[in-house]
Every structure is written in C-alpha cells, then in structure tokens.
Amino acid sequence: MSNRFTEMLNSHDVLLADGATGTNLFNMGLQAGDAPELWNVDEPKKITALYQGSVDAGSDLFLTNTFGGTAARLKLHSAEKRVRELNRIGAELGREVADKAGRPVAVAGSVGPTGEIMQPVGSLSHALAVEMFHEQADGLKEGGVDVLWLETISAPEEYRAAAEAFALVGLPWCGTMSFDTAGRTMMGVTSSAMVELVESLDPAPLAYGANCGTGASDLLRTVLGFAAQGHSRPIIAKGNAGIPKYVDGHIHYDGTPELMGDYAVMARDCGATIIGGCCGTMPEHLRHMREALDTRPRAGEAPKLEEIVARLGAFSSASDGTGDDEPSERRSRGNRRRR
Secondary structure (H helix, E strand, C coil): CCCHHHHHHHHCCCEECCCCCHHHHHHCCCCCCCCHHHHHHHCHHHHHHHHHHHHHHCCCEEECCCCCCCHHHHHHHCCHHHHHHHHHHHHHHHHHHHHCCCCCCEEEEEECCCCCCECCCCCECHHHHHHHHHHHHHHHHHHCCCEEEEEEECCHHHHHHHHHHHHHHCCCEEEEECEEECCEECCCCCHHHHHHHHHHCCCCCCEEEEEECCCHHHHHHHHHHHHCCCCCCCEEEEECCCCEEEECCEEEECCCHHHHHHHHHHHHHHCCCEEEECCCCCHHHHHHHHHHHHHCCCCCCCCCHHHHHHHHCCCCCCCCCCCCCCCHHHHHHHHHHHC
C-alpha cells in the first residue's frame, strides 16, 4: 500500500510530527471540560490555525483534532451521534491545510482511548471497542487522512481492538502508548511487551512508539527499550515539552524550545524515525526541533542514560519498568494488570 505518508516514511531519514493539540487549543480559548472535537464545526478557523501552525513550523505530518472522537468520549458531551461528522470535518480541515503546504505534508487521523476499561477488568467488550474505533476511522477516512494514528493507549486489549477496526477501514496506521508509571503504561505494559504486541498484529502498524507520559527523559528511555528489541519497524517518539508545573492557576510545561531541540536530536539518535512533541509543545518548540534535526549530525551511537539526564533532566523513576530492581509486589501488580 502506498500513499503520501508511506512514501514520506520510505523517502525521509526522519519525519517531524506536530506538537500539542490541547495546549494550543487552550491558548486559543478552549475551556477545561469542553470537547475539542466540537470546534471542528463551531470554530473551524481556529482548528485550521492549529494545523497551519505545525506546518509553518516545519512539521512533515500533523494529527487531526479528533483525539476524543469515539462515541464513548463524545457521549460525555451529548455528541455520540456526531462521530462520523466531527471526525470527517476534522480531517477535511487538515486535508485543506496539507494540500496547500507547497511540500509533502501528511494528515494523520488522531484516535485516542475510549476512556472505558475493557473486559475482563472493565465492562467494554472487544466487539464494542472495535465498533467504536471503526466508526471513528470511517469518518477520518472519508475526510481524507493519509494514515490513522492511535495514541496515548495504556491497555494492550484496546490497542488490539483499534488494530482490528483499522483493518476493516483499509488504511495504514501507526500506534503509540503512554508510558507514565515507572517505565510502564498505566496497565503495566513495558517497552519490550509493546514491541511483542506490535509484531503479533496483522496488519501491524507502519510505525509504533510512545507519546505523552512524563518528561522527555523518560520517553527516550522507553525509545531505547524499543530499539533494544532489534526490529526494523520505525519508532515514534512524541514526548512532552518538559514537566507540567502549576503556575498562577494554569498548567505550564517547563521545557524550553532549546531543550526540545536537544530532545529531537537525541530521540533520533536513540532510534526514532518519527519525532514530535506532545503536551506543552508549541510551534516555537517545533521550529527548534526542525532546525536541530536539519543541522545537527547523527551521533555515532545512542546516548547513554547519563547523557539524557544531563541534557534533558532527571528521570521520574529509578527503574524503566523492565529490570529486576523493582520490588516483587510492583512486578506482580503489573502482571495482574497485563492480563
């Protein structure tokens, strides 16, 4: 299968993705508790500006404003009957921006978690999860996305359900998980376990990796964990712009544009092919990331953990979630979550 995204993935040494959706929209006036997806219809100029900001900063791809676009998430805003409409329009706005860029830019259809816990721990069945992801992906395909982009997933069961839904739609896809609990996802998945999961899927994602989580340092440690498994599938790194801090009544991420430039280069040297930012990442961060990737040569080897800490800051936990230094109680809890 070949389309704009797959061609870019094959022809580029590294692709720069976009930055934060929520952080940028809050700066445009979105209020806490509002559904960003409703802005695809109610504030289309602001969504177009969101996409354009990434393109102008040098991004090779950007994600649509559809992260919470499943029926389960939209039901919280009495919009569960508008799944196809909101996803289609979010994608159409992106398609317009990308097609006017004057260079190849891919539109990635953002698909986030349902917010429900899947069986057997929770009540969401595999079949219903597939149905919800399928409905969302259909709308994104209709709107013209180049690739479906699963992100911020914690549970392997939800990752599998999305993969099945995407196969029904017939579009290529990428998928990231969020490692935010001492090197594991909230449901206990390690970097090595994610690689095993990805390689077991049919169709497998074109690229996989990590997004969000804690700080950039932790995310790069996870990327090193992916690379250590020895597979050739492209790796995605989409880390937060530093650590969130509560300042004057607002959440502020302390990562400077210069730090994110360092992060981008180090992510590439850790083995990532698609590099972007998550929470807190603004166009100014992306511009520094673009410049750093374009002007700084590759290192001869992956950075050591000590170098990552020296450049980007300390890890949030002593363990990456995969070692024998964890207490046995922590390991057993993680094993229970993974079932």
